[in-house]
Amino acid sequence: MANIWVVFKRELTSYFMTPIAYVFIVIFLFLSGIFTFYLGNFFGRGQADLEPFFSFHPWLYLFLIPALAMRLWAEERRGGTIELLLTLPIAMPQAVLGKYLAAWAFTGIALALTFPIWLTANYLGEPDNGVVVAGYVGSFLMAGAFLAIGSCVSCLTRNQVIAFVVTAVVCLIFVLSGYPLVLDFFSSWAPRFLVETISSFSFLSHFNAITKGVIDLRDLIYFASLIAFWLFANAILIEMKKAD
Amino acid sequence: MQGMIEIKNLCKRFGPIVAVDDVSFAVHRGEVLGFLGPNGAGKSTTMKMITGFLTPDSGTVIIEGDDLALAPVAVKKRIGYLPEGAPLYADMTPAGFLNFIAEIRGFRGEAKRRRLDETIAKVNLEQVLDQPIGTLSKGFKRRVGLAQAIFHDPEVLILDEPTDGLDPNQKHEVRTLIRNMAKEKVIVLSTHILEEVEAVCSRAIIIAYGRLVCDGTPAELEARSRVHNAVTLALRGGAVNGTRDELRALSGVKSVELLTQNDDLARFRVYPKDGQSLVTTISQAVRERSWNVEELSIERGRLDEVFRSVTTGEPRTS
Ligand SMILES: Nc1ncnc2c1ncn2[C@@H]1O[C@H](COP(=O)(O)OP(=O)(O)O)[C@@H](O)[C@H]1O
Ligand SMILES: [Mg+2]
Secondary structure, rough: HHHHHEEEEEEEHHHHOHHHHHHHHHHHHHHHHHHHHHHHOOOOOHHHHHHHHHHHHHHHHHHHHHHHOOOHHHHHHHHHHHHOOOOOOOOHHHHHHHHHHHHHHHHHHHHHOOOOHHHHEEEEEEEOHHHHHHHHHHHHHHHHHHHHHHHHHHOOOOOOOHHHHHHHHHHHHHHOOOHHHHHHHHHHHOOHHHHHHHHHOHHHHHHHHHOOOOOOHHHHHHHHHHHHHHHHHHHHHHHOOOEE | OEEEEEEEEEEEEEEEEEEEEEEEEEEEEEOOEEEEEEOOOOHHHHHHHHOOOOOEEEEEEEEEEOOOOOOOOHHHHHHEEEEOOOOOOOOHHHHHHHHHHHEEEEEEEHHHHHHHHHHHHHHHHHHHHOOOHHOOOOOHHHHHHHHHHHHOOOOOOEEEEOOOOOOOOHHHHHHHHHHHHHHHOOEEEEEEHOOOOOOOOOOOOOOOOOEEEEEEOEEEEEEOOOOOOEHHHHHHHOOOOHHHHHHHHHHOEEEEEEEEEEEEEEEEEEEEEEOOOHHHHHHHHHHHHOEEEEEEEEOOOOHHHHHHHHHHOOEEEE
């Protein structure tokens, strides 16, 4: 545990040593604002809730999270520091978790900084704050799943651009498999159970379920097992690929 | 066994390349082992296996009685490692980085502060503590790397080309640091600089194409040189050919080589049979024949020559 914490601290501080952190946060806040107030028609809907805000998060994460995750391991490999890190007396899962949790905490910070949007909603009307909290929980969990994929992909290459593109594509598949357009396409010919399986693998179905205000155990288990799976794969792949 | 590391039958291949081929050796406390070999010989690969970064295809690494494969974290606690090129987190400052190392190595509070101060003083990092590592000169970066390796006062120190790319003063500093730590530690350092072996190592092993080809003290290695115990003799006056024949006729002399000749000064190198000492014989001959000697010196042998002769050959692939 202590080791995870030490790695976590180093990683999180290093975000703020470079412009990455600030650029990420500014872009995230800026785009959240644009999407919510213009595209989402926040004021025109006559409803005091944050639905338009959350509904854009999957798309926002689709390119922002790979950008954050791409450096996790690719950077260690490019700079050779992976050799330093993995010859310190820490176990592989501790290294993987420490770095991952730092990136996740960082997205948590960015997410928390959107609170003015929530204040605005409360100022304008009386949103159901339980639903808002559920929305934040769902968004944070989904960010965690994106990041776990990104962390795993970034350990396979020392090239951050490749890590970015591959992560974005894998994440897109996970998002799209729940998108109504895609599901409609399948439901016209595929058997029902197949459509449901595809849809059950999607970030979107589970995220939407949570943002409705109901935090179902199944949705939590879905995100938790997805994260666990990708991080497990991450640890195994580093072990296999760290030499090259 | 305490105070030693044992490497047994280590092998590692990368695809068709046999990087390390059945390497075994042991190092004891107090020894500074120079790990010599041309580039690509397998030095770094061996060190990466000793420090637990790479898993060997076969063979074992035993540090202070513990098998690295069975207790990796416990073994890594006792090792300090400077990887080749001293990779570091460029965004961090030396202060932040060493604090991270301190905490990973289990230091907290007062003990941590004390150890940080000690280590920083030992490698002279005070002036650059708050400057990003990426902006430091090579010499300072290497010191940060060394500070990281020696931070927890490890029993075993593995240094991969610790002086590579440094200027002569910096090299000297690093060597002094290593020598000062030598007594209570097991130190293995790799290098392809031969003077380094003479300067700091109590023992040297040479590897070529992944195989261990030589193991001994620097003096023993020098003794394998063709010129070991040869005598260089410069004489003024006298007929060159006559003198050469006279030298050759002395007992214990294998051959005589005329090195240079100008005006009436001739320099010979006299090679002994089986590396025996020729000093007595030659000084006696000089006295008996009243030669006019300008120079008389004995060759210790040349490490570079031994190095070349044992490391040139065909690479093995399979
Ligand atoms: N990760 C790797 N993948 C493929 N080949 C490698 C790898 N690391 C080292 N090698 C090869 O193994 C051999 C030994 O390399 P190395 O141990 O770095 O030599 P040295 O440190 O003695 O210069 C070289 O032929 C090198 O090209
Ligand atoms: Mg090397």
